[in-house]
Amino acid sequence: MKLVESRCLFQVMFAPICVIGVIHIIGGLAALFAPGAALVTGLSGLTMTGAGSAQIAVTLIVVGFLAITARLSALRNDLRLFMITPQQVVLFVQAVGVLVALFNGCYPDGYQPAPTLAASRWFILGDQAPLLVLCLSHAADMVFARRIAVTRVQLEEALAEQQLLRNDIELNHSKEAWLNFTRDIVPKR
Numbered sequence: 001m002k003l004v005e006s007r008c009l010f011q012v013m014f015a016p017i018c019v020i021g022v023i024h025i026i027g028g029l030a031a032l033f034a035p036g037a038a039l040v041t042g043l044s045g046l047t048m049t050g051a052g053s054a055q056i057a058v059t060l061i062v063v064g065f066l067a068i069t070a071r072l073s074a075l076r077n078d079l080r081l082f083m084i085t086p087q088q089v090v091l092f093v094q095a096v097g098v099l100v101a102l103f104n105g106c107y108p109d110g111y112q113p114a115p116t117l118a119a120s121r122w123f124i125l126g127d128q129a130p131l132l133v134l135c136l137s138h139a140a141d142m143v144f145a146r147r148i149a150v151t152r153v154q155l156e157e158a159l160a161e162q163q164l165l166r167n168d169i170e171l172n173h174s175k176e177a178w179l180n181f182t183r184d185i186v187p188k189r
Contacts, residue, residue, distance in 0.1 A: 027043060
């Protein structure tokens with residue numbers, strides 16, 4: 001595996017895939033060391049699957065590391081997709097948990113943040129919007145923006161190859177122009 005150069009690491013780490021990977025690792029550690037953390041709204045979708053807090057913790061940590069590794073490494077497209085798709089699945093399940101809380105108008109522990117159902121739904125939407133936005137941005141990052149195909153290293157290699165082609169074309173063009181120029185000036189014998 002070829003890792004992204006350190007000067008690009010900062011830029012690549014803020015791609016949604018890596019940011020969400022870090023969030024998943026932190027959530028996994030929280031659920032591992034404090035099992036009640038698996039009951040927070042963002043993880044309630046995973047809890048609804050019947051998984052215990054230890055299973056949720058391990059899943060989140062593994063999914064986070066897989067996604068970060070895939071995003072930072074120059075891998076074949078199919079392998080990268082294989083490593084990042086579990087993160088999208090987990091995000092989708094998490095989003096379902098948020099949508100259930102929105103529909104019910106209360107958090108998974110039964111707390112209703114506002115006196116009316118409509119106000120509670122708006123409160124929960126505002127509270128959980130970052131998770132929903134991350135789920136959508138991750139999907140967009142996978143499908144539309146990069147199509148999981150381009151890492152920073154691959155992009156730089158393609159740009160370098162393109163520059164070599166340009167240099168070659170310019171060199172050939174210059175050589176051809178010089179020959180034309182000398183043909184016109186140098187008298188024929």
